[in-house]
Amino acid sequence: MDNGNPSEAFVAFERVQKSYDGEELVVKDLNLAIGKGEFLTMLGPSGSGKTTCLMMLAGFETATYGDILLDGNAINNIPPHKRGIGMVFQNYALFPHMTIGENLAFPLEVRGMGKSEREEKVKRALAMVQMESFAGRRPAQLSGGQQQRVALARALVFEPELVLMDEPLGALDKNLRERMQYEIKHLHDQLGITVVYVTHDQTEALTMSDRIAVFDDGRIQQLAPPADLYERPENAFVAQFIGENNKLMGKVDSVDGESAMVRLDDGSLVKSLRVCVNEPGEETTLSLRPERVLVADDGKDYDNTFEAVVEELIYLGDHIRSRVNVCGNRDFIMKVPNSSDHHSMAVGQKVRVGWSMQDCRALDAS
Amino acid sequence: MTQGDAATDPSMTDHMRDGQMVTADGTPLKASLKRAERRRKIIALLFVAPLLVFLMISFIIPIGQMMFRSVDNPQITSTLPRTLEAMEAWDGQGLPDEPVYAALAADLTIAQENRTVGQLAVRLNYEISAARGALTRTARQVSNMEAPYKEKFLDAHRLWGNPEIFQIIKREGRPLTASYYVSALDRTYDADGNIVLQNENRRIYVDLYIRTLLMSLGITFLTLLLGFPISFLMSSLPMRYANLLMIFVLLPFWTSLLVRTTAWIVLLQQQGVINELLVWAGFISSDNRLGMIHNMTGTIIAMTHILLPFMVLPLYSVMKTIPPSYVRAARSLGANPWVAFWRVYVPQTLPGIGAGAVLVFIISIGYYITPALVGGQSGQMISNLIAYHMQTSLNWGLAAALGTILLVGVLVLYWVYNKLVGADIKLG
Numbered sequence: 001m002d003n004g005n006p007s008e009a010f011v012a013f014e015r016v017q018k019s020y021d022g023e024e025l026v027v028k029d030l031n032l033a034i035g036k037g038e039f040l041t042m043l044g045p046s047g048s049g050k051t052t053c054l055m056m057l058a059g060f061e062t063a064t065y066g067d068i069l070l071d072g073n074a075i076n077n078i079p080p081h082k083r084g085i086g087m088v089f090q091n092y093a094l095f096p097h098m099t100i101g102e103n104l105a106f107p108l109e110v111r112g113m114g115k116s117e118r119e120e121k122v123k124r125a126l127a128m129v130q131m132e133s134f135a136g137r138r139p140a141q142l143s144g145g146q147q148q149r150v151a152l153a154r155a156l157v158f159e160p161e162l163v164l165m166d167e168p169l170g171a172l173d174k175n176l177r178e179r180m181q182y183e184i185k186h187l188h189d190q191l192g193i194t195v196v197y198v199t200h201d202q203t204e205a206l207t208m209s210d211r212i213a214v215f216d217d218g219r220i221q222q223l224a225p226p227a228d229l230y231e232r233p234e235n236a237f238v239a240q241f242i243g244e245n246n247k248l249m250g251k252v253d254s255v256d257g258e259s260a261m262v263r264l265d266d267g268s269l270v271k272s273l274r275v276c277v278n279e280p281g282e283e284t285t286l287s288l289r290p291e292r293v294l295v296a297d298d299g300k301d302y303d304n305t306f307e308a309v310v311e312e313l314i315y316l317g318d319h320i321r322s323r324v325n326v327c328g329n330r331d332f333i334m335k336v337p338n339s340s341d342h343h344s345m346a347v348g349q350k351v352r353v354g355w356s357m358q359d360c361r362a363l364d365a366s
Numbered sequence: 367m368t369q370g371d372a373a374t375d376p377s378m379t380d381h382m383r384d385g386q387m388v389t390a391d392g393t394p395l396k397a398s399l400k401r402a403e404r405r406r407k408i409i410a411l412l413f414v415a416p417l418l419v420f421l422m423i424s425f426i427i428p429i430g431q432m433m434f435r436s437v438d439n440p441q442i443t444s445t446l447p448r449t450l451e452a453m454e455a456w457d458g459q460g461l462p463d464e465p466v467y468a469a470l471a472a473d474l475t476i477a478q479e480n481r482t483v484g485q486l487a488v489r490l491n492y493e494i495s496a497a498r499g500a501l502t503r504t505a506r507q508v509s510n511m512e513a514p515y516k517e518k519f520l521d522a523h524r525l526w527g528n529p530e531i532f533q534i535i536k537r538e539g540r541p542l543t544a545s546y547y548v549s550a551l552d553r554t555y556d557a558d559g560n561i562v563l564q565n566e567n568r569r570i571y572v573d574l575y576i577r578t579l580l581m582s583l584g585i586t587f588l589t590l591l592l593g594f595p596i597s598f599l600m601s602s603l604p605m606r607y608a609n610l611l612m613i614f615v616l617l618p619f620w621t622s623l624l625v626r627t628t629a630w631i632v633l634l635q636q637q638g639v640i641n642e643l644l645v646w647a648g649f650i651s652s653d654n655r656l657g658m659i660h661n662m663t664g665t666i667i668a669m670t671h672i673l674l675p676f677m678v679l680p681l682y683s684v685m686k687t688i689p690p691s692y693v694r695a696a697r698s699l700g701a702n703p704w705v706a707f708w709r710v711y712v713p714q715t716l717p718g719i720g721a722g723a724v725l726v727f728i729i730s731i732g733y734y735i736t737p738a739l740v741g742g743q744s745g746q747m748i749s750n751l752i753a754y755h756m757q758t759s760l761n762w763g764l765a766a767a768l769g770t771i772l773l774v775g776v777l778v779l780y781w782v783y784n785k786l787v788g789a790d791i792k793l794g
Contacts, residue, residue: 060694080697093695097713107699
C-alpha cells in the first residue's frame with residue numbers, strides 16, 4: 001500500500017511539520033495516508049513525535065505547516081468538538097463526577113440526542129464491552145481494565161468513523177493488556193472503524209495493526225505491515241527497535257546484484273542482502289535476527305558460517321537463548337530451538353554457526 | 367463456621383478455633399493484632415502530645431472560659447445573699463417591705479467594707495442604667511442609716527422606689543444568667559419578666575450579625591470570582607510562569623496587614639489616588655468624589671484583597687491535579703469549549719471551591735482589624751463590637767455571649783454546608 005494515495009485516503013497528513021518553540025521541529029515533514037477501515041499504529045520511542053501527530057489529528061495541537069485531511073477535507077481549522085473523532089486517552093479520562101452511564105451519555109447529550117435514544121445507545125455500547133451492569137457506578141469504583149473498556153465504549157458510542165487511541169493499555173498489567181489487545185482488534189473488525197493507535201510497545205503494535213508507522217526523530221522511519229517490518233526492516237533504527245536484533249558493524253567490501261560482501265571490524269567477511277548500501281567502502285550495519293542464526297552442524301549449506309564460542313546459556317523452555325562470541329562480537333544472541341539434538345551445548349564450547357544471505361541485511365551505518 | 371466444618375476443611379484447621387481466626391500459638395488474631403498495633407498507637411500519640419497540650423492550654427481552655435463567662439453571674443449572689451433570702455417572701459408586685467430593705471442595708475454595709483459594691487453596681491447597671499449611681503451613693507451612706515430602712519433608701523436614691531430594680535435583683539440573683547444572650551440578641555425583659563424585643567433604636571446586634579454574614583458571603587463570592595481565573599491560568603501555565611504568578615498572589619500575604627490596609631486608605635480615600643484620577647479624567651466632579659473608604663465598600667475591597675490567597679491556594683492545588691485530558695476528552699466527545707469547561711472542568715474544581723469558600727468565609731466572619739481601620743460606621747462587623755465590649759465598655763459577659771453566638775453560628779453553617787455539599791468535598 002506504500003504511503004497510499006492521499007486522494008483516496010480517509011486520513012492524510014500532507015507535509016505536516018510541528019514545532020512548539022519555533023526552534024526545533026518535533027514532527028518533520030510527515031506524509032501519511034490512512035485508508036478507511038485501517039488499523040494503523042504509530043510506534044516509536046518517547047519523544048519521537050507520534051503523540052504529537054495524534055494530537056494534531058484530534059485537534060488539540062495545530063500543525064505548524066502542512067495539511068491534515070479527513071475524508072478529503074482539510075481539518076486544520078476545525079475545532080476538536082466538530083471533528084467527530086473518537087478518542088481513548090492514556091489515563092482513560094473518564095469524568096470522575098459522572099456515573100459510567102452519564103459518561104457514555106455525555107457525547108450523545110451534547111449532540112442533542114433524545115433521552116430514550118441516548119439510553120438505548122449507551123446500553124448497546126456498554127454491552128459491546130460487556131459492561132452492561134456497571135452503568136450506575138462511578139469510574140473510581142472500577143478496576144483499571146473495566147475503566148479501559150468504558151473509555152473504549154465512550155469513544156465509540158457516538159459512532160465515529162475514526163477512533164484515536166493514545167497508549168490506551170499503558171497502565172494495565174501484562175495479562176489484561178494482552179486480552180484487551182484482542183478485544184480492541186475484534187471491535188475494530190466488527191465495526192469497520194478506522195483506528196489510529198499510538199504506542200511504544202512493539203508487541204502491541206505487531207499484534208493489532210494492519211500497518212505500523214515507526215517513528216523516530218520526528219519522521220516515519222518505515223511504514224509497513226507487521227511482518228514486513230520485522231522481516232524486512234529498511235534501516236538500522238527499525239531493525240533495532242522492532243524485535244530482537246544482532247548488530248554487526250562493518251564496511252562494504254564489494255557489491256554484486258542484490259548481495260553485498262561486508263568486512264566486519266575483526267576482518268571476517270559476511271555475505272549479506274543489500275538494502276541501504278550502494279558502493280564498496282561504505283559503512284554499514286548488518287542486522288540479523290537471533291532466530292535466523294543456526295547451529296551449522298546439520299550438513300546444510302549456509303551463505304555464512306563462522307566459528308563461535310558459547311559465552312552464556314539461558315534456558316527458556318521452548319528455546320535456549322545463547323550468547324556467543326562470533327566475529328569478535330561478544331553480544332551475539334542466537335535462539336537455539338529446544339530439540340533433542342541441541343541441548344548438549346555448554347558454556348565455553350566451540351560451535352559452528354551459520355546464516356543465510358537473505359536474513360542478514362546490510363542497512364545504514366547509524 | 368463450627369469446629370466440625372473446620373475439621374473437614376484442612377486448609378482452615380490451622381487458623382480457625384471456635385469460629386475465630388487465631389495465630390500460630392492459638393491466641394485470637396484480633397487480640398494479637400491489637401497488641402501489635404498498640405505500640406504504634408502510643409508512639410503516634412506521643413508525637414502529637416505536645417501539640418495537643420499546647421492546644422488545650424492556649425485554645426480549648428480559654429475558649430471554654432470565654433463561653434462560661436457569657437453565662438457566669440456571681441456578683442449578685444455573692445454580694446446580696448441576705449437581700450435575696452429576704453426577697454423570697456416578696457411577690458414581685460410593687461415595692462418590697464421593710465425586711466428586704468433591712469437586708470439590703472446589711473449586705474451593702476458588708477459590700478462597702480469588702481469593696482465589692484463596684485462590681486455589683488457595674489453588673490446591675492447592665493440591666494438598668496441608673497443602678498451604678500444608686501448603689502455607689504447608697505453604699506456610702508448606708509453605715510449611717512438606721513431602721514426603718516425603707517424610707518432612708520427612698521431618700522437616698524429614687525431608684526429604690528422603682529420595683530424594677532428589685533425584679534432585676536430577684537431575676538439575676540442566680541449563679542448563671544441568660545441576660546447577656548438576651549441583650550446580644552437585641553431582646554430585653556419586660557416588667558413581667560418576659561423576653562421581648564428591644565426598642566427599635568436600641569437594636570444593634572442582630573442587624574450587625576446579618577450584615578457580617580452578608581459581607582462575608584459577598585467577600586467569599588468576590589474572592590471566588592477573582593481567584594478562579596487566576597488559579598485556572600496558573601494551573602495551565604508552565605511551571606516558571608506559574609511560580610511567578612504565585613509570588614504575585616502571595617506577595618500581599620507576606621506584607622504586613624497594616625501596611626496593606628493603609629495602602630488601601632491611600633488609594634481609596636476622598637483625596638486618594640483613585641478619586642484624584644477620576645476627577646482628573648473628568649469622570650466625576652471634584653464635589654462628587656466617591657466615598658470608597660471608611661464604609662462598607664472599603665471593608666469589602668480591602669478584605670477581598672487580603673483574603674484572596676486563601677481562595678487561590680486551595681483552588682490552585684486542586685486545579686493543578688486535574689489532567690488536561692479530561693477537558694480534551696470532553697472536546698473530542700463533541701462538547702464545545704464552554705460545555706467542556708462547565709460540565710467537566712468546573713465540577714472537578716468543586717473540592718477547591720468548597721475549601722476556599724469555607725476558609726475565606728470563616729476567616730472573614732470573624733475579621734477584626736480591617737473593618738476597624740477602614741470600616742467607618744457602615745463597614746463595622748460583629749467582631750468590632752465584641753472588641754468594643756472587651757476593651758472599652760468592659761462588659762465581658764456580653765462580649766462572650768456575642769462571641770459564642772458567632773462561634774455557634776459558624777459551626778451550624780459549616781454543618782449545613784457539609785450536609786449540602788456531601789462527604790467527599792470538605793476542606794480540600
